[in-house]
Amino acid sequence: MTTTSASTSGAGxxxxxxxxxxxxxxxxxxxxxxxxxxxxxxAASLGTRSIKTTAKAFAIDLAIRMVxxxxxxxxxxxxxVRALASKAMHPDxxxxxxxxxxxxxxxxxxxxxxKQTLGSSGVKVAAVATAFPSGRAALDIKLADTRDAVEAGAxxxxxxxxxxxxxxxxxxxxxxxxxxxxxxxxxxxxxIIFETGELQTYDNVRxxxxxxxxxxxHFIKTSTGKVQPAAxxxxxxxxxxxxxxxxxxxxxxxxxKPAGGIKTTKDAIKYLVMVNEVAGPDWLDPxxxxxxxxxxxxxxxxxxxxxxxxRYSGPDYFTLD
Amino acid sequence: MxxxxxxxxPFFEYAPAPESRSIVDIKASYGLFIDGExxxxxGKSFKTISPSSEEVLAEVAEADESDVDLAVKAARRxxxxxxxxxxGSERAKYLYRIARIIQERGRxxxxxxxxxxxxxxxxxxxxxxxxxxxxxxxxxxxxxxxSYAGLGPDPKALGxxxxxxxxxxxxxxxxxxxxxxxAAGNTxxxxxxxxxxxxxxxxxxxxxxxxxxxxxxxxxxxxxxTGQAIVAHPDVDKxxxxxxxxxxxxxxxxxxxxxxxxxxxxxxxxxxIVFDDAPVDQAVEGIVNGIFFNxxxxxxxxxxxxxxxxxxxxxxxxxxxxxxxxxxGDPLDKNTDIGAINSAEQLAKIRExxxxxxxxxxxxxxxxxxLPSNGFWFPxxxxxxxxxxxxxxxxxxxxxxxxxxxFRTPKEAVEKANNTPYGLSAGVWTDKGSRILxxxxxLRAGVVWANTFNKFDPTSPFGGYKESGFGREGGLxxxxxxxxxxx
Numbered sequence: 191m192t193t194t195s196a197s198t199s200g201a202g203x204x205x206x207x208x209x210x211x212x213x214x215x216x217x218x219x220x221x222x223x224x225x226x227x228x229x230x231x232x233a234a235s236l237g238t239r240s241i242k243t244t245a246k247a248f249a250i251d252l253a254i255r256m257v258x259x260x261x262x263x264x265x266x267x268x269x270x271v272r273a274l275a276s277k278a279m280h281p282d283x284x285x286x287x288x289x290x291x292x293x294x295x296x297x298x299x300x301x302x303x304x305k306q307t308l309g310s311s312g313v314k315v316a317a318v319a320t321a322f323p324s325g326r327a328a329l330d331i332k333l334a335d336t337r338d339a340v341e342a343g344a345x346x347x348x349x350x351x352x353x354x355x356x357x358x359x360x361x362x363x364x365x366x367x368x369x370x371x372x373x374x375x376x377x378x379x380x381x382i383i384f385e386t387g388e389l390q391t392y393d394n395v396r397x398x399x400x401x402x403x404x405x406x407x408h409f410i411k412t413s414t415g416k417v418q419p420a421a422x423x424x425x426x427x428x429x430x431x432x433x434x435x436x437x438x439x440x441x442x443x444x445x446x447k448p449a450g451g452i453k454t455t456k457d458a459i460k461y462l463v464m465v466n467e468v469a470g471p472d473w474l475d476p477x478x479x480x481x482x483x484x485x486x487x488x489x490x491x492x493x494x495x496x497x498x499x500x501r502y503s504g505p506d507y508f509t510l511d
Numbered sequence: 512m513x514x515x516x517x518x519x520x521p522f523f524e525y526a527p528a529p530e531s532r533s534i535v536d537i538k539a540s541y542g543l544f545i546d547g548e549x550x551x552x553x554g555k556s557f558k559t560i561s562p563s564s565e566e567v568l569a570e571v572a573e574a575d576e577s578d579v580d581l582a583v584k585a586a587r588r589x590x591x592x593x594x595x596x597x598x599g600s601e602r603a604k605y606l607y608r609i610a611r612i613i614q615e616r617g618r619x620x621x622x623x624x625x626x627x628x629x630x631x632x633x634x635x636x637x638x639x640x641x642x643x644x645x646x647x648x649x650x651x652x653x654x655x656x657x658s659y660a661g662l663g664p665d666p667k668a669l670g671x672x673x674x675x676x677x678x679x680x681x682x683x684x685x686x687x688x689x690x691x692x693x694a695a696g697n698t699x700x701x702x703x704x705x706x707x708x709x710x711x712x713x714x715x716x717x718x719x720x721x722x723x724x725x726x727x728x729x730x731x732x733x734x735x736x737t738g739q740a741i742v743a744h745p746d747v748d749k750x751x752x753x754x755x756x757x758x759x760x761x762x763x764x765x766x767x768x769x770x771x772x773x774x775x776x777x778x779x780x781x782x783x784i785v786f787d788d789a790p791v792d793q794a795v796e797g798i799v800n801g802i803f804f805n806x807x808x809x810x811x812x813x814x815x816x817x818x819x820x821x822x823x824x825x826x827x828x829x830x831x832x833x834x835x836x837x838x839x840g841d842p843l844d845k846n847t848d849i850g851a852i853n854s855a856e857q858l859a860k861i862r863e864x865x866x867x868x869x870x871x872x873x874x875x876x877x878x879x880x881x882l883p884s885n886g887f888w889f890p891x892x893x894x895x896x897x898x899x900x901x902x903x904x905x906x907x908x909x910x911x912x913x914x915x916x917x918f919r920t921p922k923e924a925v926e927k928a929n930n931t932p933y934g935l936s937a938g939v940w941t942d943k944g945s946r947i948l949x950x951x952x953x954l955r956a957g958v959v960w961a962n963t964f965n966k967f968d969p970t971s972p973f974g975g976y977k978e979s980g981f982g983r984e985g986g987l988x989x990x991x992x993x994x995x996x997x998x
Contacts, residue, residue: 228793245526
């Protein structure tokens with residue numbers, strides 16, 4: 191394993207692959223296939239792990255630290271974002287030992303507000319950019335969207351790929367767009383959203399994962415949360431296999447973020463088991479694994495309180511953001 | 512893709528998650544189940560132990576020849592007076608009832624199976640017991656439809672079936688034997704393996720609970736001599752055996768020249784064949800499932816990995832990483848992947864063959880894993896650099912030991928896969944559908960799995976070529992094995 195600076199795109203050794211559309215296609219289509227039945231069976235069997243007592247307490251705190259607390263609504267206001275940011279810093283006001291979430295995730299025009307509230311708390315601000323969620327805009331608009339968010343103080347950019355280009359096989363176009371967005375990110379970290387619900391097949395998920403990693407993404411992310419299905423265990427597992435294999439070949443680590451539809455502690459723990467056993471324990475860290483979620487946090491908090499007190503509290507004992 | 516963490520990463524240690532034993536009630540001693548009652552045997556008794564702790568679980572009666580004779584007589588009476596005359600639709604009701612009770616008492620059966628056999632609770636809970644219930648449901652459906660089984664207008668039951676089953680899937684093998692026999696109108700005398708009698712005895716209680724007429728199912732416990740007495744009994748019309756090839760040959764000799772029909776399901780040395788275009792991650796899962804499922808105590812286990820040379824390194828590297836995540840230990844812990852070896856005798860055999868594998872030049876590897884101090888344990892083990900000339904490539908180890916060979920062309924894969932005295936199962940891993948069909952035609956194995964392994968379904972026949980036995984269990988052929996047609 192080597193340490194590589196974030197500015198390098200891809201791994202150098204892959205320059206030949208990304209030299210032309212045809213070489214990139216050859217590479218992506220040469221990746222081992224995914225057997226749908228087998229992949230789903232494996233993901234389901236990982237879901238049967240029984241995580242109890244100390245392991246559950248560990249998993250809940252880790253999951254809280256991995257949450258990208260998200261609001262991506264047309265009806266978002268500055269007040270709503272301020273409330274969300276406060277919650278990210280103090281998820282459980284009654285318990286100071288409760289960890290902070292990893293980040294808040296908002297639209298670019300809300301970045302400044304979030305940043306202001308979060309200050310130097312350590313909670314990051316992530317902004318969705320590049321004409322989220324559809325990605326249907328001209329490249330210069332996507333880049334402007336990105337720069338706007340970064341200038342407002344975003345630490346992380348969650349971009350969407352051009353699914354239309356991907357599905358019609360114009361892989362190099364997708365690649366070059368990611369590279370351009372990454373450049374516009376400057377020091378901000380880049381998460382690449384595939385919208386796996388639109389890519390449909392697991393083979394496509396694996397190809398998109400490699401495409402994103404070759405283009406230099408810091409994170410690969412399943413979904414916008416605006417399309418169903420959003421994150422699923424098998425899709426996340428395929429992406430975890432991809433980052434694991436990428437590190438085997440290059441020594442570089444890429445993070446994974448399932449987003450959308452993860453609502454319960456039970457679900458979150460299943461994902462952590464999957465991270466642990468598929469990618470490996472190195473990924474059990476907010477630097478390398480995140481949950482894109484909103485309602486998940488309160489369920490984690492309820493379970494956390496239950497672990498500590500032995501009793502379930504009603505939902506009114508947890509803040510609504 | 513920034514940096515690789517330098518600090519020690521937190522360790523996600525799974526806390527113990529044991530399934531409670533309180534649901535099972537193991538008696539201090541068990542008699543024989545003959546004619547609907549538990550009776551004392553005339554012979555000695557033997558102890559059954561938990562292979563994960565060596566704790567004595569119960570004393571079990573050892574049936575002698577006179578006990579077997581009583582059981583066969585009871586079965587004969589039940590056949591001629593009640594069960595054999597009962598309309599199929601009535602027999603079906605009993606079988607459905609048994610199937611439902613198995614589901615209702617599923618947790619109890621699963622826990623007891625894991626205690627007595629050593630297999631992980633997740634397997635007894637998620638595989639064994641559900642498939643057991645599925646077999647009874649499936650054959651219950653046949654009971655009133657025998658005229659439509661393609662065996663002539665009115666196929667007849669054979670009479671009394673003597674059945675001897677192994678210790679690797681105690682309850683599942685019981686279901687494979689009893690469900691079709693009863694659906695077809697036969698009565699049975701069944702002997703469970705001496706190391707795993709408890710779920711069969713609980714099944715006897717289930718027969719009582721279901722009000723099954725006395726004598727339809729008789730369970731006689733004991734060792735080899737008891738099995739011989741069943742096989743040799745002159746009033747047994749059908750012998751069904753699952754177990755080792757050596758015992759199977761002895762049975763074949765014992766029934767030769769008699770009118771007894773016989774089904775033998777014996778050993779195997781299955782090839783799991785991975786081509787270079789295989790879905791690698793799923794193939795690795797299939798290899799693991801093929802050989803480490805049930806501690807490798809599976810007659811159709813994929814104990815020979817044949818991997819195409821061009822992807823051998825990649826596959827083996829991924830396999831080793833996957834093997835490192837296997838959790839070996841307490842069978843009742845819900846997170847255990849590999850439980851205990853069933854007996855000291857079997858453990859000694861696995862150790863001996865593994866040592867032979869090493870001395871013959873195979874390279875042996877196991878992930879670091881801590882084994883409990885009591886009980887019988889063997890780590891998941893991988894041999895590389897194995898050739899067809901090695902004993903571990905030819906003999907059935909019946910444990911969590913995988914022998915890896917390579918091949919260059921599909922033809923070579925077929926030759927190597929078929930180059931064994933056995934022929935029970937095989938697995939093919941490739942993205943190419945046409946190759947799957949071609950391979951399935953070439954492989955001399957009763958079951959060929961494509962891009963999966965160790966999948967069992969009551970509708971699918973199962974059985975072997977060559978020294979893996981003859982006759983089929985499961986599906987329509989499994990029913991026909993208990994019927995006399997007049998086509």
